[in-house]
Amino acid sequence: MKWNPLIPFLLIAVLGIGLTFFLSVKGNGDAHQIASGGESKSDEKETANASPEEIYKANCITCHGENYEGVSGPSLKGVGKRKDVAAIKTRIEKGGNGMPAGLVPAEKIDDMAKWVSGIK
Template sequence: MKGRLAALLMGTALILAACGGGEEKDSTSTSGDNATTDTAAANGEKIFTQKCSSCHGQNLEGGVGPDLTTVGSRLSQADIETLINDGRGAMPPGLIEGADVTAVAEWLAAKK
């Protein structure tokens, strides 16, 4: 029984480590519409790096997860948001939540 519990805890720790770290606040402040879009894109990339790159690759090249280098040519921002929220295949739902989903989806949708 102790062995199973230890294995379960070890497996959970590995999964959580692979899914990324905690959230960080962005201390940059910008003004204007382009600045807001640039900040959202920067946040999307930062969130992707923290939460998604362990499976999809640091440069979107794929690995455990599929290649995302041209995902915006196949899926709209709304489709990407749905996929992130609902999961697909081995990707579990809810790895990122709230405004972070929108930021990552917007950033990925621009990858044509």
């Protein structure tokens, strides 16, 4: 049986065009997700329902330690004796002295400041 030598080139061209089209559509969807910050509405709902301790475990534990002992950030043990809740809230909200702002959602800052002030 004799094969036409153009068939492999035709298959490669068709598959290449199909693959290019597929990847461009997929890439377009990824671009929209990246442009939105990669957050979805389910992420927002999870954060809205998260307790201060869950937020701590997700965002703060790397700097302040598993037992609040401080790693690259200061220890949080007894911080409620050194600072009032308003000062803690301001630090959580605005950051400063090496702490980045925006780690805690705005609607959870009051709860988080109260919780941090109670760490012993």
